[in-house]
Amino acid sequence: MQDCTNRLSTYGRCMQFDYPARRERIARALALNHEVLLIGAGHPIPKPEISDALLPFIAHQEYYYLTGHTEAIGGILAYDPRDAKWTSFVPExxxxxxxxxxREQIPGVLLAGFPxxxxARRDRPVVMLGAPIAGVSCDEARSAAIREEYKHARRPKEPAEVELMKRGAAATAAGYAKIQPWLRAGVSERTLQIELETEYFRHGAQCTGYDTIIGAGLQSAVFHGSPSPDRLLQDGDFVLIDSGAQVDRYVTDVTRTYGIGRLSGFQRDLYQAVLGAQQRACERCRPGMEWKDLHFTTAADMMCSLAAMGVVRGDPHLLVEQDVHTLFYPHGLGHxxxxxxxxxxxxEPGRARDPRPSLRSLRMDLVLRAGYIVTVEPGLYLIPAILRDPGRRQRYAKVVNWDLVDQHLHIGGVRIEDNILVTAGEPVNLTAAIPKSLA
Known part of the structure; x- marks a missing residue:
């Protein structure tokens, strides 16, 4: 199979991954003995309508990581540890x-040769990653264990991956810069989306990394809200934008919150509470840091600010132990x-999921290592569905100033997010070029 895949970057330079070296590294990490490893690319999914149209095909990331093949519909990457040989079976x-x-023919052995x-290895157990392969059974328990080992081996980013993510961050920064003149009363959420994403494409993105989230006013507290052409920005609104460009499958994930017109003192204090906690959390992203500890430290940091604002009462760390922070910060620090x-x-390998309800939305429980790229995205929100709940009001009657909360239930929320590269020294903020200011 081809030794490496060349890709043209958004600026015309050639990006090259050394796939043989990557596969060799992964083979060492998985330490298979007699099992056969199969990694499926997957198949397109038909659109839910009566036609022959298909949804855009995306090769499974576990397959793509070791091949770089984007259009290998039904492709299979196979590894036999007895001869340490990888074979790429590709569609004709x-x-x-x-x-x-x-389409052009992808290098490799045609799929007809896979059976x-x-x-020839029928008496050996099969470990299967990627997409399922029709007609092939596997050792499910062993496959699940190998998937976790594979995931862990992929976590540190190679230099070429970091460069791709820097290009994605640059395209994302261009989009956020483009929309600044549009952050004014009377503009729709949908207009912001169009201007933002168009600028991504002008700067080399193939698509967005996920569905763009834009919410104005109360909608800024809806975590995965879709931008609407009918919701217009109004004076005194928060507008939260969570969006990022994708370049060669690598994703940038950024959130900024802006203020439209004149904001109240409470809104400005809420923003500063999140901004300060977010900046301090970014600085703490260093090798050896426990992500779960950083999540709780950041929660206590924001509780300290809410106490100063008169929203909560008590020692910030005790408030976190009582899960008071989940009233205003019900998600994890990042991923x-x-x-x-x-x-x-x-x-982290060998760990079980922490069963505490306050951590149900924490996306990872890892020790940070050099080469990891993580999002740091704390937020504070006034979400009516949570804060109007009678059970919570009764439970936290003595530590929450409910009268003050009720006065501000209409404002939505604030989230600020950057992408941080953990290094052996200072953390590197890949999205630092996107300003963090209310105006």
Whole structure:
């Protein structure tokens, strides 16, 4: 199979990954003995309608990471540890494929040769990663264990991956810069989305890394809200934008919160509470830091600010122990990002998921290491669905100033997010070029 895949970057330079070296590294990390490893690329999914149209095909990231093949529909990467040999089985490109879609033949062994390859190893257990492969059964428990080892081995980013993510961050920064003149009363959320994403594409992005989230006013406290052409920014609104460009499958994930017109003192204090906590959390992203500890430290940091604002009463660390922070900060501090949003998040090897309800939305429980790229995205929100709950009001009657909360239930919330590269020294903020200011 081809030794490496060349990709043209958004600026015309050639980006090269050393796939043989990557596969060799992964093989050492997985330490397979007699099992056969199969990694499936997957198949397109039909659109939910009566037609022959398909949703855009995306090769499974576990397959793509070791091949770089974006259009290998049904492709299979196979590894036999007995001879330490990788074999890439690829679909044959037909005349119709060339005529209708302009496809070219991917280097490798045609898929027609896979059944004989597998039959020659019929007495050996199969470990399967990526997408399921029709007609092939596997050791499910062993496959799940190997998937966790594979995920852990992929977590540190190679220099070429970091460079791709820097290009994605640059495209994202261009988008956020473009929308600044549009942050004014009377503009719709949908208009912001159009201007933002168009600028990503002008700067080399193929698509967004995920569906852009834009929410104005109360909608700024809806975590995955879709931008609407009917909701217009109004004077005194927060507008929260969570969006990022994708370049060659690598994703940037950024959130900024802006103020429209004249904001109240309470809104400004809320913003500063999140901004200060977010900046301090970014600075703490160093090797050896426990992510769960950083999450709780950041929660206590924001509780300290809410206490100073008169929203809560008591020692910030005790308030966190009582889960008071989840009233205003009901999600986790962040996650890993890379070959897809939340890519390779999860648990440190050997750990079980922490059962505490306050951590149900914490995307990872890891020790930070050099090469990791993580999002740092604390937030404070006034969410009516949470704060109007009678049970919570009764439970926290003595530590929450409910009268003050009720006065501000209409404002929504604030979240600020950057992508941080953990290094052996100072953390590097890949999205530092996107200003963090209310105006």
């Amino acid at each position: 490109v037909t005349e119709l494929d060339r005529v209708w879609e302009g 004989d390859w597998l039959a 890993m990002v890379g070959l897809g949003v939340r890519d390779a998040s999860g648990l």
